Amino acid sequence: MSSEIQRLQEALDNAQSERENSVLRATVDLSDTTLVYNDPSPSQSITLPQISTTATQCRTIGNVTLSIAQVNDLFKIYFARCHRYLPFTMVTQSPDAMYSDCPLLFWVICAVAAHDKLKSQLAPLLKVLLADTIHSQPRTIATVQALLIMSTWPFSVTAVADDPSDFYCGIATQMALRLGVHRPTQSHLHTYGSEEHASASVVSREVQLTTWMACFIVSQRNFLFRGVPQPAWVDDHLLNAFDDFLGDPVLRLLCRIFHTLMQAYLYVGAKAPTDSGMLAPASRLTAVASWVDQLAKLEAKFVDVTNDAVKHAFLTTRMGILAFCLLDDMPVSEQLLEQVQSAKRHACDLIELGYGQNLATAPAHVRNALSYAGFILIKILRARLISDAEVLQDQIERVRQILSTSAPSVDDTYRKASHIMHMLTYVEDKRLSLPIYTRMGASVVFDLLRICAEHRSGAFVEAGGTEIDLEGFDWNVWECLT
Known part of the structure; x- marks a missing residue:
C-alpha cells in the first residue's frame, strides 16, 4: 500500500510539472532571444519571472489606447534594446502584473520604447501621471524604478532648463532612501505606513539592491555631466554591493566605473584649495594620468563583462578625466600632448560607437556623450595641439550629422548643439570674461559656451547695444543655444 501511494504521488507530480511547462511554453517563446537581450555576452541574460510576459488586455491613458499587440511589442523592444543600459532587477516583467502593481512604470516603459509620434502623444499624459x-x-x-527610467530616457525638450531628469533622479534617490533600499536586509525599518511596509516586505533583496545601485549610476550621469559635485553619499554597504553576486554583472561594473569617475572628479576638479577647486596645472596633469591608469586596470580586470553600455561608460569616463588637460591654463609639454592624443582617440572611438547605435532607443546620456565628444574635438582643434586638423573636422561634422538626424524636432537641444558646434569652428575667443574652470570635467564645454555667449553679446554691441551682460546667459549645458 505504501509503495502504491508513493507511485501515484510521483505520477501526479510529473503530470503537474508537465502541465506547468506546457503553459509556460505557450506564453513565452524561449526561441525568441530578443526578448532578453540582443547581446551575446552572458552577463546580459535576465531571469524571466515564472509568469506570462505577454499582455492580455489593451490599456488606455487619456486619449491614447494601446492594443494588446502594441503593449507586447513595446515591452519586447524595451527589454531587448533599452534595459541593458540600466539592468536593475524588476519585480515582474509581465505587462499585466506591472500595470496592476504600478501603472506609472508600465506607461514609462511603453513611452521609452515608443516611436516619436506615439511618444509625443504620451508625453503630456505621462507628465501628469508622474506628478500625481x-x-x-x-x-x-x-x-523609484519608473523615475530612474524617466530620468535616463527623458522626453525631448527645447532647452536644458526644461529637462527634469536630474529632479526625477533626486526624487527617486530620496524615495529609495525612505523605503530603505540602501539597507535591503533591514528595509522594514525605513518604510512609512502600512501600505508601503506591505509592498516593501514582498520585494526581494535583489530588487532592492539593484535599484539602489541604479540610483547611484543615474545620479552620477546626471550630475557629473552637468559639472557639479555628486550630492549622494557612498558608504561601505554600496561599495560591498559592487561585489555582491546578486544582480547583473554589467550593473555592478557600471557602478565601479562611475564611482572611479566620481573620485577622479572630486580629487582633480572639486576639492583642491583653489577658487575653482581644481588642481594646479602640473599636479593636475599627473593626477589625470593616474586616474586614467586606474580606469585601464579596471577595464582589464573585467574584460569578460562587456556590452555597448560598458564600452560607452569606459570611453565617456576616460574622456571626462582627460578633459582636465584641455583647459587653457595647461602649459604645452610632451606629456600634455600625449594626453591630448588620448582624448582625441577616445572621442573618435565614442563617436564611432554612437554612429553604430540606434539612437531612437538609446538613453539621453548616449547623445550627451556624443555632444561632449564633439566639443572635446572642437577644443583640440581650436588649441592647434595636433596636426591632423582635417580628421578632427571630419569627426566633428560626423557628430553634427548624428545629432541633427536623431533630433525629433528642429527645436530639440541636440540639434541646437549641432549648430553651436558649427559656430565654434570659426568664431574667435573675445576673452571678455574669465575662463570657466569651476565645472570639473565639463569646464571645457562651458568655456566653449562662454565663447559663443561673448560672440553673441559682441554682435549685440555692434548692432547698437550699450553693454554686454554675460550674467544674462543661462549657463546650463546647451542653454545658451536658444
Whole structure:
C-alpha cells in the first residue's frame, strides 16, 4: 500500500510539472532571444519571472489606447534594446502584473520604447501621471524604478532648463532612501505606513539592491555631466554591493566605473584649495594620468563583462578625466600632448560607437556623450595641439550629422548643439570674461559656451547695444543655444 501511494504521488507530480511547462511554453517563446537581450555576452541574460510576459488586455491613458499587440511589442523592444543600459532587477516583467502593481512604470516603459509620434502623444499624459504619482501614497520601489527610467530616457525638450531628469533622479534617490533600499536586509525599518511596509516586505533583496545601485549610476550621469559635485553619499554597504553576486554583472561594473569617475572628479576638479577647486596645472596633469591608469586596470580586470553600455561608460569616463588637460591654463609639454592624443582617440572611438547605435532607443546620456565628444574635438582643434586638423573636422561634422538626424524636432537641444558646434569652428575667443574652470570635467564645454555667449553679446554691441551682460546667459549645458 505504501509503495502504491508513493507511485501515484510521483505520477501526479510529473503530470503537474508537465502541465506547468506546457503553459509556460505557450506564453513565452524561449526561441525568441530578443526578448532578453540582443547581446551575446552572458552577463546580459535576465531571469524571466515564472509568469506570462505577454499582455492580455489593451490599456488606455487619456486619449491614447494601446492594443494588446502594441503593449507586447513595446515591452519586447524595451527589454531587448533599452534595459541593458540600466539592468536593475524588476519585480515582474509581465505587462499585466506591472500595470496592476504600478501603472506609472508600465506607461514609462511603453513611452521609452515608443516611436516619436506615439511618444509625443504620451508625453503630456505621462507628465501628469508622474506628478500625481510623486505626490500620492503609497510610494513603492516600482515608482523609484519608473523615475530612474524617466530620468535616463527623458522626453525631448527645447532647452536644458526644461529637462527634469536630474529632479526625477533626486526624487527617486530620496524615495529609495525612505523605503530603505540602501539597507535591503533591514528595509522594514525605513518604510512609512502600512501600505508601503506591505509592498516593501514582498520585494526581494535583489530588487532592492539593484535599484539602489541604479540610483547611484543615474545620479552620477546626471550630475557629473552637468559639472557639479555628486550630492549622494557612498558608504561601505554600496561599495560591498559592487561585489555582491546578486544582480547583473554589467550593473555592478557600471557602478565601479562611475564611482572611479566620481573620485577622479572630486580629487582633480572639486576639492583642491583653489577658487575653482581644481588642481594646479602640473599636479593636475599627473593626477589625470593616474586616474586614467586606474580606469585601464579596471577595464582589464573585467574584460569578460562587456556590452555597448560598458564600452560607452569606459570611453565617456576616460574622456571626462582627460578633459582636465584641455583647459587653457595647461602649459604645452610632451606629456600634455600625449594626453591630448588620448582624448582625441577616445572621442573618435565614442563617436564611432554612437554612429553604430540606434539612437531612437538609446538613453539621453548616449547623445550627451556624443555632444561632449564633439566639443572635446572642437577644443583640440581650436588649441592647434595636433596636426591632423582635417580628421578632427571630419569627426566633428560626423557628430553634427548624428545629432541633427536623431533630433525629433528642429527645436530639440541636440540639434541646437549641432549648430553651436558649427559656430565654434570659426568664431574667435573675445576673452571678455574669465575662463570657466569651476565645472570639473565639463569646464571645457562651458568655456566653449562662454565663447559663443561673448560672440553673441559682441554682435549685440555692434548692432547698437550699450553693454554686454554675460550674467544674462543661462549657463546650463546647451542653454545658451536658444
